[in-house]
Amino acid sequence: MARIPIPRARRLRLRPLQPAAPSQCAARRPCFAAARAMSTTGPSQSKNTEWIRAKLWKGEAPGPADPYTQRPEAETQSNLPEEALESRPRQDKTPAAVRDSRLTLPPRRTEAATEKELQSSDPAYVPATEAEGLEEIGPLSTWWEQPGHWGEESAFKGFGSTDRVAEREVVEVCLRRAVVEALALQQTGVFPEWATKKWSEGGSRNELEQALALQVEVRDGKATLKGDASSVAEALTSESQETEPATRISVEEAKEMIKSWDPSWKNIALDNSLRFALRKRLYQLTGVLLPDAKLAAANTTKHILTLAARDPKPLKLAQLLEKRGAFSELANVTVHGRKIGPIDKEVAVGRWKVIEEELKKRDLPATGYGNAGRNKERDWLTGKM
Numbered sequence: 001m002a003r004i005p006i007p008r009a010r011r012l013r014l015r016p017l018q019p020a021a022p023s024q025c026a027a028r029r030p031c032f033a034a035a036r037a038m039s040t041t042g043p044s045q046s047k048n049t050e051w052i053r054a055k056l057w058k059g060e061a062p063g064p065a066d067p068y069t070q071r072p073e074a075e076t077q078s079n080l081p082e083e084a085l086e087s088r089p090r091q092d093k094t095p096a097a098v099r100d101s102r103l104t105l106p107p108r109r110t111e112a113a114t115e116k117e118l119q120s121s122d123p124a125y126v127p128a129t130e131a132e133g134l135e136e137i138g139p140l141s142t143w144w145e146q147p148g149h150w151g152e153e154s155a156f157k158g159f160g161s162t163d164r165v166a167e168r169e170v171v172e173v174c175l176r177r178a179v180v181e182a183l184a185l186q187q188t189g190v191f192p193e194w195a196t197k198k199w200s201e202g203g204s205r206n207e208l209e210q211a212l213a214l215q216v217e218v219r220d221g222k223a224t225l226k227g228d229a230s231s232v233a234e235a236l237t238s239e240s241q242e243t244e245p246a247t248r249i250s251v252e253e254a255k256e257m258i259k260s261w262d263p264s265w266k267n268i269a270l271d272n273s274l275r276f277a278l279r280k281r282l283y284q285l286t287g288v289l290l291p292d293a294k295l296a297a298a299n300t301t302k303h304i305l306t307l308a309a310r311d312p313k314p315l316k317l318a319q320l321l322e323k324r325g326a327f328s329e330l331a332n333v334t335v336h337g338r339k340i341g342p343i344d345k346e347v348a349v350g351r352w353k354v355i356e357e358e359l360k361k362r363d364l365p366a367t368g369y370g371n372a373g374r375n376k377e378r379d380w381l382t383g384k385m
Contacts, residue, residue: 169254221269
């Protein structure tokens, strides 16, 4: 292939720079123009600032264009003397919510006058030498634990039962009662009003028997009551604050009640309002709260019973032996629910207190390793402290 010769570029010759002669216009410029050229705030910068402020703010931008040149406002000076300013009452800056609270708030922190100030104001003042007769004021950390500092409206009032029911038969009886009460409110026409309100506790035995005496007929998933449903609804909607202690039924009694009922009541179809009412009433009677995620899948009364009634945990071997009394006649045999260690043996004999005191005197840990961890010798060998 033929090559085309390319001529080499000539080397550039650098000439020494010569100082430029001052132009005539620069020489004719007065001295104040040079000072103006050295200013940091020019017209171009102000235009850029206005453009940025117009983009950031809609309409007129607050504040001056150049915030660094803003002068602080002069403080308003009063013509009153210093004594009048000191005696002028201070403005109360306590929030309105705290000031209007019904709670007994702790007093504000005050400083007691010194002994010299009291002697100057009262010449007959004598300092106390004993603390007898002085009022004791507790610390601020225990203020809310003292009686009288909490009102009745601040006391906790639980909705659910404090005694949780674990027996399946008793839970089924309470669920039957909740179903009858909810249907009674629907038949009397007050269910939409009382669906989200708190029903009466109904702790008396008569109210329990009155609700369970009604018969439930189910046809195509819809239930109707036979009996006096208005009396049950009146007992639920009564706003009397006199509550009797809740009556508990035994497991044997609950089994007898379940045998007398038709099992078709467990096939009642539930809508959202009835499902919520049964959950609320069951929690009020038994203390069993169904989670929302599982409640949404309950379509019938039987589903709610399955979620609410759980089989009790099986007893451990030690509990079974203790319940049966297998070794009660043997004085030298003891059943324990866990492994017995050397400390438990010393505690049973009564020597552990003495051993613990002697270990503390020698700065030794009573249990465990104390500050010394495991593999301490390995740390010493590797140079670690």
